[in-house]
Amino acid sequence: MKTPNKINIKIWLGASQMKLSDQKIQTARLDAELILAYALKVNRTFLHAHPDKPLTKQAIFHANNLINRRLKRVPLAYILGGKEFYGRNFVVTENTLVPRPESENNIELFKKVMQSRDTLLDVGTGCGILAITCALEALKNDINLQVFASDISSEALKVTKLNASNKKLDITFLHSNLLEDIPQKILDGITIITANLPYVDKKWVDQAQPNELHHEPQNALYAQQNGLELIYKLVSQAKALPQLRYLILEADPEQHQDIINFGKNHDLEVTEISGYCILFKTAL
Ligand SMILES: C[S@@+](CC[C@H](N)C(=O)[O-])C[C@H]1O[C@@H](n2cnc3c(N)ncnc32)[C@H](O)[C@@H]1O
Structure with missing residues (x-):
């Protein structure tokens, strides 16, 4: 038996x-x-x-x-193949950062400033949570936002594309190092940028201890200059965008004052801070 x-x-x-x-x-x-x-x-x-x-x-x-x-210590999102962000499910793979709840504040700030005829560029889009959520939240408010999503990782962009197509969104994907490889014609029309770029300095993380961070793409997490290198570069590049009204950046709150000071020197004025996220207004 x-x-x-x-x-x-x-x-x-x-x-x-x-x-x-x-x-x-x-x-x-x-x-x-x-x-x-x-x-x-x-x-x-x-x-x-x-x-x-x-x-x-x-x-x-x-x-x-x-x-x-x-x-x-493989993050649960990689094991389950997805993660919820702002009440919606997103496909996540080992080529994309695991979406963090603190990034939802980017969406709150975006919703405060979005207008019809806005054109959004999400820089360092990863699995696309910011670009896609902004597009869906705009649609909920009858705003037909034009959306571009860029990343230096072509593997991450494949995941963004999948998420956008699952949500039946028409988003343009751009493979680019910050703004460097984006055609000028597109940059000329951008009115809002969201960017959750890498802002962790490798020195802050004990590489010998088990940590979920070790399983995430290193180029999605770490940046030099106390974590601020990429954010500073983007702020410098964004200055040349003729229609840009707002720049929404995410960073550790301990880094905020340095970013605010840097922004001031590039004609950016802080409008609001929400958790990890800063809303900058340009001089336009
Ligand atoms: C912290 S993750 C954020 C991903 C997603 N936006 C989110 O909020 O979950 C940073 C993203 O920036 C991308 N990235 C890193 N360096 C970049 C660069 N120089 N230019 C464009 N994207 C970059 C990484 O590939 C990664 O997808």
């Missing part, structure tokens, strides 16, 4: 939570539930409703493989 499999949902979750907690992963229970729900193609409510349901050998094998990746 075949012996019934003794590992059920509750037992698997308990054991996996313990393994994750032992590795000091703070969100151990939630991660274990999300991973099992993903492996079984159910939602978390199903797990809570059926704790005694036995798991097949294949399901256990699949879920254990995912837990083992999480134990190595």
Whole structure:
């Protein structure tokens, strides 16, 4: 007679939570539930409703493989293949930064200044969360925004394209080092820039300790000059844009004063700061 499999949902979750907690992963229970729900193609409510349901050998094998990746600190978004941002789901891969909740403030600032006939350029778009969310929020307000999204990583741009097409948006993608490779004709029409560029200095992160950051693309995280090199370069380049009204930048709040001072020297005036994000107005 075949012996019934003794590992059920509750037992698997308990054991996996313990393994994750032992590795000091703070969100151990939630991660274990999300991973099992993903492996079984159910939602978390199903797990809570059926704790005694036995798991097949294949399901256990699949879920254990995912837990083992999480134990190595692979971000959950890479394991699950997506992340929620501003209430919408986005495809995320190991070629794109994992969207952070603090970046939602960029959207709040954008919504305060958007107008019909605006043309947005999202620099360093990654998986496209800012470009796509701005486009969708503008549409909600009957504003048909023209949107350009650029990145130095062609692999990241493939993910942006996928996200835009999943959301049925018409966005123009540009492979460019900051503004350098963007045709002047496009730059001439840009009225708002959003940019969550890399702003972490590598010195700040202990490279020897396990950290989720080690799994994210290094060119999405790190910048020289105390993390400010790329932001400063973009501010200098943006000065030449004839129609630019607003520049929305994200950085660590500890860096804000330096960025504000730099902006002042480039005719940018701070209008508002919201969490990690700064809204600059140009002299236009
Ligand atoms: C911090 S991630 C932000 C991604 C996305 N905008 C977000 O908010 O989640 C920075 C992005 O900037 C891109 N990047 C880095 N250096 C760049 C450069 N010189 N020019 C354009 N993009 C750059 C990276 O490839 C990465 O996608």
